[in-house]
Amino acid sequence: MLALTPADYDAVGLSIKVALTAMAVSLPFGIVYAYLLTFRDFKGKVLFEVAVNLPLTLPPVVIGYLLLRLLGKQGWLGPLLEAAGIRIIFTWKAAVIASAVVGFPLLVRSIRIGMESIDRQMIQASRTLGAPWYDTLATVILPLSLHGILAGSSLMFARSLGEFGATIIVAGNIPGVTQTIPLAIYEYASSPTSEELAMSLCVVAVAISLVALFLHEVLGKKLVRRN
Amino acid sequence: MEIRVDVKKRFEKFTIDADFAVAGERIGVFGESGSGKSTLVGLMAGLHEPDQGEIVLDGDCLFSSRNRINVPAERRHIAIVFQQPSLFPHLNVRSNLLYGYKRRIVEQRSVDFEALVSVLHLEDLLARGVNNLSGGENQRVALGRAVLASPRLLLMDEPLSALGDDLKFQIIPFLRSVSEQFGIPFLFISHSLVEMRLMADKVLVVAGGRIAEQTTTDALARSRMGLSPVGYINLLKLASPRRLDGLFAYKWGREELLISAGNDKAEAIFELSSKDIILFKQHPEAISARNLFKCTVANTFAAGNRIGAELVCGEKTLVAEMTRQAAAELGVTEGCELFAAFKASAFRRLG
Numbered sequence: 001m002l003a004l005t006p007a008d009y010d011a012v013g014l015s016i017k018v019a020l021t022a023m024a025v026s027l028p029f030g031i032v033y034a035y036l037l038t039f040r041d042f043k044g045k046v047l048f049e050v051a052v053n054l055p056l057t058l059p060p061v062v063i064g065y066l067l068l069r070l071l072g073k074q075g076w077l078g079p080l081l082e083a084a085g086i087r088i089i090f091t092w093k094a095a096v097i098a099s100a101v102v103g104f105p106l107l108v109r110s111i112r113i114g115m116e117s118i119d120r121q122m123i124q125a126s127r128t129l130g131a132p133w134y135d136t137l138a139t140v141i142l143p144l145s146l147h148g149i150l151a152g153s154s155l156m157f158a159r160s161l162g163e164f165g166a167t168i169i170v171a172g173n174i175p176g177v178t179q180t181i182p183l184a185i186y187e188y189a190s191s192p193t194s195e196e197l198a199m200s201l202c203v204v205a206v207a208i209s210l211v212a213l214f215l216h217e218v219l220g221k222k223l224v225r226r227n
Numbered sequence: 228m229e230i231r232v233d234v235k236k237r238f239e240k241f242t243i244d245a246d247f248a249v250a251g252e253r254i255g256v257f258g259e260s261g262s263g264k265s266t267l268v269g270l271m272a273g274l275h276e277p278d279q280g281e282i283v284l285d286g287d288c289l290f291s292s293r294n295r296i297n298v299p300a301e302r303r304h305i306a307i308v309f310q311q312p313s314l315f316p317h318l319n320v321r322s323n324l325l326y327g328y329k330r331r332i333v334e335q336r337s338v339d340f341e342a343l344v345s346v347l348h349l350e351d352l353l354a355r356g357v358n359n360l361s362g363g364e365n366q367r368v369a370l371g372r373a374v375l376a377s378p379r380l381l382l383m384d385e386p387l388s389a390l391g392d393d394l395k396f397q398i399i400p401f402l403r404s405v406s407e408q409f410g411i412p413f414l415f416i417s418h419s420l421v422e423m424r425l426m427a428d429k430v431l432v433v434a435g436g437r438i439a440e441q442t443t444t445d446a447l448a449r450s451r452m453g454l455s456p457v458g459y460i461n462l463l464k465l466a467s468p469r470r471l472d473g474l475f476a477y478k479w480g481r482e483e484l485l486i487s488a489g490n491d492k493a494e495a496i497f498e499l500s501s502k503d504i505i506l507f508k509q510h511p512e513a514i515s516a517r518n519l520f521k522c523t524v525a526n527t528f529a530a531g532n533r534i535g536a537e538l539v540c541g542e543k544t545l546v547a548e549m550t551r552q553a554a555a556e557l558g559v560t561e562g563c564e565l566f567a568a569f570k571a572s573a574f575r576r577l578g
Binding site for chain 2: 119121122124125126127128129130131132135139140143144
């Protein structure tokens with residue numbers, strides 16, 4: 001039997017909430033970035049590409065620290081946020097931002113692969129049939145890169161679910177407020193008497209990941225059949 | 228339709244430097260693979276931006292580097308039928324057909340959906356997914372989709388190259404009838420001289436990114452007779468066949484042609500190479516070739532080391548070729564009378 005405390009249920013709920021929100025918030029930006037990288041040529045494109053992929057190579061703790069410097073009270077944007085009455089650091093929103101930054105390159109990469117697989121002549125056909133770029137994006141590019149969007153969203157969801165390093169620095173580890181599954185397991189693992197609780201949360205994490213992967217496979221196959 | 232193009236576009240290993248003005252409804256763009264035909268199409272349609280120059284269609288400037296005008300592709304109303312149909316796989320046939328149609332302002336729609344579907348025989352395909360279509364059906368849908376966008380100009384970029392011979396010549400009548408019935412001028416791009424002659428009247432010859440020549444399709448075919456291993460291809464559109472001694476007899480003006488590759492279809496197109504026509508000064512006593520006609524030489528022309536002779540046989544004309552020496556021995560001059568013979572098996576049915 002799973003031995004879960006009320007705080008564990010909060011951690012599970014918060015993990016799912018953070019992962020889904022990070023995914024939803026990042027998706028429009030991911031699509032725009034992937035579109036620009038795939039279909040547009042502009043000066044500084046290489047730098048743009050490097051910037052998008054940077055979180056992949058940086059240690060998450062570094063990302064967390066930089067976010068803290070950016071959004072913290074004494075940070076670069078801190079005074080502005082405080083003046084607007086917005087508090088981010090050590091709230092669940094900080095966990096969302098940390099997850100979004102860390103998972104963003106994975107999202108963009110997958111969407112980009114989906115977009116690159118589209119026959120360019122279809123896009124040219126759409127343009128010569130009277131569709132402006134935004135119309136072509138909505139009616140040809142997005143429907144035909146749905147498998148990439150789906151793959152990127154699944155990857156980002158899974159990455160967010162497991163996000164630890166950046167989250168603990170920027171959101172802390174406050175039970176019921178910012179404690180996600182990895183943070184709760186970390187806390188249990190530090191205590192010799194909480195092995196069973198840690199294992200229970202591991203089982204929940206595996207179960208959520210399996211459901212996400214299963215959904216990804218089923219929807220992916222449906223899309224392949226359609227296209 | 229009148230289009231004036233004077234553009235330069237430099238690529239890494241290739242430069243387009245095209246300067247031409249052409250008027251007509253059925254214009255061909257002929258050139259070998261890699262000569263720059265498709266790039267020229269992209270420049271005219273607004274898919275590539277020239278480095279400099281000007282493109283004017285029926286008096287409307289579509290591109291001018293001097294005046295900083297570059298009308299985007301979606302507002303040029305120049306549709307393209309590509310070599311690959313490039314249909315949208317997530318849409319069914321009806322939605323593919325209506326893609327450009329819906330994006331045209333109602334008052335500017337010049338093609339009726341039902342009429343087009345009927346001309347292209349697409350009635351039974353409308354609800355189908357495009358992945359379930361044959362090669363010919365795919366290309367008919369692509370053509371219909373482009374025409375329904377009511378374009379000012381239709382660019383057909385090697386639309387037949389991906390099709391087998393049988394399908395190719397089934398599609399040609401559709402390409403022509405759609406343009407004629409809905410009054411849409413076209414530029415037909417191809418590296419096949421036979422396709423060019425079936426589709427276009429005037430032709431621009433592209434070589435090395437430049438317009439090397441502007442001529443008629445027939446004049447182009449004659450000038451290339453000496454270069455081509457199949458000589459000049461006589462194209463004959465024949466009708467009303469009847470079976471005769473194991474062959475098919477087709478009406479040909481006042482005469483009748485005997486052809487072994489015929490079929491029972493009411494109409495067919497055949498090709499006959501200028502190399503397969505044998506000329507006699509006098510009527511041969513007996514001959515195995517089943518087609519023998521008395522002809523008058525209308526004119527002669529030189530192509531490389533060969534001499535071509537345009538023969539008037541009754542109401543019809545044929546082009547035959549021979550070496551210079553043979554022409555001298557036969558005394559082939561304008562107005563002279565000869566006998567032309569060709570075998571029933573010399574014809575190839577195109578469609």
